[in-house]
Amino acid sequence: MRVFKNLGWFFKLEKKSYITGLVMLILVALMELVPPQVIGRVIDRITTDTLTSNSLVLFGVLLLFVAILTYIFRFFWRVMIFGASNRLGRTLRKQLFEKYSSMSPAFFGKRRTGDLMAHATNDINAVQMTAGAGILTIADSVITGGAVLVTMALTVSPKLTLIAMIPFPFMVILTSWYGSILSRLFRVAQAAFSSLNDKTQESIAGIKVTKTFGYEDEDLKDFTNLSDDVVKKNLKVAKIDALFDPTITAIIAISYFLSIFFGARMVVADEISLGQLVTFTTYLGMMVWPLLALGWFFNLIERGKASYDRIDEIMNTKSDIGNTVTTDSVPSGDITFDISEFVFPGEDEVSLRDIHFTLREGETLGIVGRTGSGKSSIIRLLLREFDTSGSNTVSINGTDIKQYDIKKLRRLFGYVPQDNFLFSSTIRNNIAFTNPEINTASVHRAADLSYIHHDIENFPEGYETVVGERGVSLSGGQKQRISIARALISDPEILILDDSLSAVDAETETAILRNIEQNRAGKTNIITAHRMSAVRNADLILVMENGRIVERGTHDSLTGARGWYYDTFKAQSLRRNLTKELDETLEGGGE
Numbered sequence: 001m002r003v004f005k006n007l008g009w010f011f012k013l014e015k016k017s018y019i020t021g022l023v024m025l026i027l028v029a030l031m032e033l034v035p036p037q038v039i040g041r042v043i044d045r046i047t048t049d050t051l052t053s054n055s056l057v058l059f060g061v062l063l064l065f066v067a068i069l070t071y072i073f074r075f076f077w078r079v080m081i082f083g084a085s086n087r088l089g090r091t092l093r094k095q096l097f098e099k100y101s102s103m104s105p106a107f108f109g110k111r112r113t114g115d116l117m118a119h120a121t122n123d124i125n126a127v128q129m130t131a132g133a134g135i136l137t138i139a140d141s142v143i144t145g146g147a148v149l150v151t152m153a154l155t156v157s158p159k160l161t162l163i164a165m166i167p168f169p170f171m172v173i174l175t176s177w178y179g180s181i182l183s184r185l186f187r188v189a190q191a192a193f194s195s196l197n198d199k200t201q202e203s204i205a206g207i208k209v210t211k212t213f214g215y216e217d218e219d220l221k222d223f224t225n226l227s228d229d230v231v232k233k234n235l236k237v238a239k240i241d242a243l244f245d246p247t248i249t250a251i252i253a254i255s256y257f258l259s260i261f262f263g264a265r266m267v268v269a270d271e272i273s274l275g276q277l278v279t280f281t282t283y284l285g286m287m288v289w290p291l292l293a294l295g296w297f298f299n300l301i302e303r304g305k306a307s308y309d310r311i312d313e314i315m316n317t318k319s320d321i322g323n324t325v326t327t328d329s330v331p332s333g334d335i336t337f338d339i340s341e342f343v344f345p346g347e348d349e350v351s352l353r354d355i356h357f358t359l360r361e362g363e364t365l366g367i368v369g370r371t372g373s374g375k376s377s378i379i380r381l382l383l384r385e386f387d388t389s390g391s392n393t394v395s396i397n398g399t400d401i402k403q404y405d406i407k408k409l410r411r412l413f414g415y416v417p418q419d420n421f422l423f424s425s426t427i428r429n430n431i432a433f434t435n436p437e438i439n440t441a442s443v444h445r446a447a448d449l450s451y452i453h454h455d456i457e458n459f460p461e462g463y464e465t466v467v468g469e470r471g472v473s474l475s476g477g478q479k480q481r482i483s484i485a486r487a488l489i490s491d492p493e494i495l496i497l498d499d500s501l502s503a504v505d506a507e508t509e510t511a512i513l514r515n516i517e518q519n520r521a522g523k524t525n526i527i528t529a530h531r532m533s534a535v536r537n538a539d540l541i542l543v544m545e546n547g548r549i550v551e552r553g554t555h556d557s558l559t560g561a562r563g564w565y566y567d568t569f570k571a572q573s574l575r576r577n578l579t580k581e582l583d584e585t586l587e588g589g590g591e
């Protein structure tokens, strides 16, 4: 029953629907008491030869009237109770999605996508069932069952009613025992379903890699194993599920036997009439549904409880990134990093050390260094994907960025992440993501700046071409450039290109960077790259190694210093010139 307590807030919210629904249920229960009474009376009148055609018509009209009212009331309770439970599904889905949206990347790094999806589908469905069918089954078994028992006792015989009820406590004990086993098994089955969900999602997302390595058979085997596991665990649930109905049917059968055995003796002893015994057994037949409903109720609440706990665990997870706003000012100005040490949450190793620099507003910062040297980590701190602690700060205009409203802070940035992601929508919608109402000319301009306009115009449907979930029909370079257009369209105060030019050729890179330089006067840019040519014109270049800044300066000062930057720049320039020469030679030879 704890799940009902947990859902108390919702029942309060939907008080009107539930109360109306329950009143309708009570009325249906009362209506259902009438037909057995009519049958009993007709039989008694037949046996005493007092049945007239007038009274027969009257009984018929009464039954018809009761049938019509039952039909109407049944319709309304369904609309009220199931309508409310559907609204619960909607509310929970919204709350869960809001929770997901508010969580930091660290949360998504730790959880599996399939699991998060299963919470939003299967688990919410199970809780919704508890608030719909769960309420119905308990109300129906108590109201209909109670009304039938009271009527049996009042209109036929309290003694016979008690005899008929002897097996009922066994049923309650057995079904609640099945319920507790079911809860455990259901939790395990839902977890298995989450894993299967996760596997499906990952297999589809990684299908290209799987195919390239020729690993389809292994992938299928993994999938089949997980799928078999889901079946096995659900079969266990089904086995316990299957115990509910036979138990209840057996209890009812015993109850019937006791009623007829003792009822017949009471008829013979003239304690009740034959009509009353028929009425009694008809009522007993009417107890089948309330008792089945009671069994289902235990089944449903156990499933609801298991799923509610799984959702609750997510809802109670606190985001690593808080939003305690202590300043009203809008973030803008110079960016200063003052970090002695930064450790990613849950890690032991220090990832960034002694990162101290200031980037003036309107200037361009270039960050270079070997892979894993800490370039993206600097960006992630600025974006508040992770927070610094202690005296370590990242500030904008002299204020720690943790003191700004996180949404206002993030509106500052036009960010092109390393693993760019395109939504399954049109190219236009992907570019206009931050401002869907923006005019076509601006979309084209952003695409022009990121050097993708002509490619897009050559697509079958131009800007209306739909890209797959991960832009499967586009080349890596095209995806990167569409992501750059998406970042540029809002003319952000701070543009961040995190290794975002890696998939375009050197000429395209130069052209895009020139466009950015010419069109973003007075705005800040941060570019991380492996190619030194991408940061050549930056006002400040940081060279990272093992989480530290090992060189800093402008292109000229760094080449003068003859360190890693110079060596790498020279090697890359040489390679670039050689490739160019080779291309020209091959082209010349081909003519």
Ligand SMILES: Nc1ncnc2c1ncn2[C@@H]1O[C@H](COP(=O)(O)OP(=O)(O)OP(=O)(O)O)[C@@H](O)[C@H]1O
Pocket (backbone or CB within 6 Å): 109, 344, 345, 347, 351, 369, 370, 371, 372, 373, 374, 375, 376, 377, 378, 418, 499
């Ligand atoms: N969320 C995280 N949790 C723990 N460690 C992390 C996390 N993200 C990055 N790291 C670690 O921090 C170090 C720096 O990673 P980072 O992504 O900043 O390097 P990078 O210079 O951008 O590399 P690349 O050029 O390959 O993109 C790496 O050792 C990486 O494993």
